[in-house]
Amino acid sequence: MTPPATPPHYAWIVTDLDGTLVDRDLRIVPRSAEALRRYQDRGGTVVIATGRNEVSAGRYHDELGLRTPLIVYNGARVVDPLSGTRLLDLDLGDSWQPLRDDLLHQLPDGVGAVAFAGEDAHILRPAPALAAYAGRDRIELREDAVHRAPTKVMLIADRPGLGPLARLAARHCPAARLLQSEDTYLEILPQGAGKEVAVRRLAERAGVPMERVAAIGDNPNDTAMVRAAGLGAAVGDGHQEVRAAADLVVGPCGLGAVADLVERVLEGGGP
Numbered sequence: 041m042t043p044p045a046t047p048p049h050y051a052w053i054v055t056d057l058d059g060t061l062v063d064r065d066l067r068i069v070p071r072s073a074e075a076l077r078r079y080q081d082r083g084g085t086v087v088i089a090t091g092r093n094e095v096s097a098g099r100y101h102d103e104l105g106l107r108t109p110l111i112v113y114n115g116a117r118v119v120d121p122l123s124g125t126r127l128l129d130l131d132l133g134d135s136w137q138p139l140r141d142d143l144l145h146q147l148p149d150g151v152g153a154v155a156f157a158g159e160d161a162h163i164l165r166p167a168p169a170l171a172a173y174a175g176r177d178r179i180e181l182r183e184d185a186v187h188r189a190p191t192k193v194m195l196i197a198d199r200p201g202l203g204p205l206a207r208l209a210a211r212h213c214p215a216a217r218l219l220q221s222e223d224t225y226l227e228i229l230p231q232g233a234g235k236e237v238a239v240r241r242l243a244e245r246a247g248v249p250m251e252r253v254a255a256i257g258d259n260p261n262d263t264a265m266v267r268a269a270g271l272g273a274a275v276g277d278g279h280q281e282v283r284a285a286a287d288l289v290v291g292p293c294g295l296g297a298v299a300d301l302v303e304r305v306l307e308g309g310g311p
Contacts, residue, residue, distance in 0.1 A: 046082075047082060047083035047084070048079065048082055048083065048084050048305050048306055048308075049252065049305070049308060050084070050252055050253065050254040050270060050271055050305045051083075051084060051085060051248050051252045051253070052084070052085045052086075052087055052243065052248055052252065052253045052254065053076070053079060053084060053085075053086050053087070053253075053254045053255070053256070053298075053301065053302065053305065054086075054087045054088075054089050054111075054235075054239050054253060054254070054255040054256070054265065054269065055076075055086070055087075055088060055089070055255070055256050055257075055298055056088075056089060056090060056235075056256065056257040056258060056259070056262050057088060057090040057092060057097060057100055058090070058091075058092075058176075058222075058258075059258040059259060059275060059277075059278060059293050060256055060257055060258045060262075060275050060278075060293055060297060060298060061088075061100070061293075061297075061298050062100060062293075063293055063294045064294070066176065066178075068100060068103060068104070069293065069294060069295075069296050069297075069298070069299070071295070071296035071299045072296045072297065072298035072299045072302075073103075073104065074299070075296070075298060075299035075302035075303065076104060076298065076302060078302065078306065079302045079305065079306065082306060084305070085108060085246075085248075086104065086106055086108060087106075087108050087109065087110075087111065087239070087242065088100065088101055088104075088106065088108075088110055088111065089111035089114075089115065089235040089238065089239060089255075089257075089262075089265060090111065090112055090114075091112075091113065091114045091219075091221045091225075091227060091261060092112060092113075092177055093112050093113060093117075093156060093159055093161070093179070094110055094112050094117070094119045094121075094159060095159050095179070096177045096178060096179055097110060097112055098110070098121065101121060106121075107121065107122060109121070109127055109242055111235060111238045111239065111242070113156060113191050113192050113229070113233070114192070114219055114221065114227060114229055114233060114234065114235055114261050115128075115229075115233045115234045115235040115236070115237050115238035115239075116128075116129075116130045116131075116191050116192055116229050116230055116233035117129050117130065117191055118238050118241070118242065127241075127242075127245075128238060128241065129191075130191065130229075130230035130232055130233050131157075131188070131189040131190060131191050131230060132189045132190055132191070132192070132193065132213075132216060132228065132229075132230055133189050133215075133230065134215060135189075135213040135215050135216040135228070135230075135231075136189040136190065138212045138213060139193060139209075139212060139213050139216075139228060140164070140186075142212050143208065143209060143212040143213065144164055144165050146208060146212075147165060147195065147205075147208070148197075148204075148205070150167060150168075150169070150197065150198035150199070151165070151167060151169075151195055151196065151197050151198070151205065152165050152166060152167025152168075152169050152170040152173075152195070152196045153165040153167075153193060153194070153195050153196070154170065154173070154181065154193065154194045154196065155186045155190040155192075155193045156190050156191045156192050156193070156194070157186050157188060157189075157190040157191060160182055161174075161179050161180070161181050161182065162181070162182045162183070162184065162185070162186045162190075163181050163182065163183055164186070164193065167196065167198065168198065169196045169197065169198045169224065170196060173194075173196050173225075191230075192227055192228060192229045192230075192233075193227070193228040194221075194225055194226070194227050194228070195209065195225070195226040195227075195228065196224060196225055197224040197225075197226070198224070199224065200223040200224055202220055202223075202224070202226050205226050206218050206220075206226055209226065209228055213228055215231050216228045216229060216230065216231060217229045217230065217231050217232075217233055217234065219234075219260065219261040220259065220260040220261060221259055221260075221261040222259060227261065234264055234265075235257075235261065235262065235264065235265040236264040236265040236267070236268040239253065239255065239265055239268065239269070240268065249270075250268060250269060250270055251270040252270055253268075253269045253270050253271075254269055254270065254271040254272075254273065254301060254305055255268070255269035255271075255272055255273070256272075256273040256274070256275065256290070256297065256298060256301050257274065257275070257278070257282055258274065258275035258277070258278030258279060258282060258293065258297075259278060259279050259282065260279055260281045260282065262274075262278075262282055263281050263282050263285045266282055266285050266286050267285050271287055271288065271301075271304075271305070272285065272286045272287045272288070273286055273287065273288045273289070273290050273297075273300075273301045273304075274286035274288070274289050274290070275290065275291075275292065275293050275297040276289055276290055276291045276292045276297060277292040277293060278293075288301070288304065290304075
C-alpha cells in the first residue's frame with residue numbers, strides 16, 4: 041500500500057494574478073493551473089492576492105475552484121467568497137478630500153483616474169487610457185460621483201515613467217500608500233494596505249507561520265509580499281525590483297512561472 045504523500049513544507053502558495061498566474065491573453069496559464077491542482081492535492085492551500093476587485097478577480101478564483109479568502113485591491117480588502125464577509129475593508133479616509141479637490145486638478149495631460157468604492161469603479165478624470173484598462177480587467181467604468189472615501193484610486197498614465205506622478209501624489213496625499221502595479225498604473229491606497237499585510241493577517245488567523253508561506257509576483261506592488269514570505273519568488277519576465285527582492289527567480293509568466301514555483305515547493309526546495 042502506497043503511504044500518503046507528505047504535505048509540502050510551504051503550506052500556502054500566495055500568487056498574484058496579472059503577469060504571474062494570468063497571461064497577456066487574460067487566461068490562467070494551463071501549466072500553472074495544473075500545478076496548483078497538484079499542490080492542493082498534496083494538502084497545500086492556494087491564496088490569490090491581486091490589485092483587482094473581487095468581481096474582476098472572482099472568475100479566476102472560481103476557475104481554480106478555490107474556497108480561500110481573496111485578497112483584492114492590493115490588500116486593502118480581504119473577502120471570504122463563501123460568505124461574502126469582508127475580513128478586511130480599508131478606505132482612503134482623510135486622504136480622499138485632498139486627492140479629490142487638489143490632486144485631480146493637477147494631473148498631467150493623458151493621465152486618467154478611477155476610484156473604487158464597494159464593488160464599483162468610478163471615473164474621476166477621463167483619459168483615453170481608461171478604455172484599455174477597463175477592457176483588460178473586464179470592468180464597467182461608471183460616470184456617477186463617489187459619495188464616500190473609496191477603497192483606492194488608480195492613476196492610469198498613457199506612457200511609462202511614473203516618478204513625477206508619484207511625487208505629485210505623495211505631496212497631496214502624504215498619508216496614503218503609493219504602489220506601482222504596472223508600468224503605467226499608480227495606485228493610491230490606504231496607509232495600512234498592502235498584499236504583505238493582508239497575507240500576514242490571514243496566515244496568523246489560520247495559525248500558519250510566514251516561514252511556511254511561499255509567494256510569487258511580478259510587479260513592484262508584489263515586492264513587500266515576496267520579501268515577507270518564507271519563500272519569495274519573482275516571475276522571470278517581471279520587474280527588476282521584484283526579481284532583486286526574491287529568493288528565487290522562475291520562468292516567464294506565459295511558460296508557467298507559478299508551475300515552476302510549485303515544482304520547487306513539491307520537491308522540498310527552499311530559498
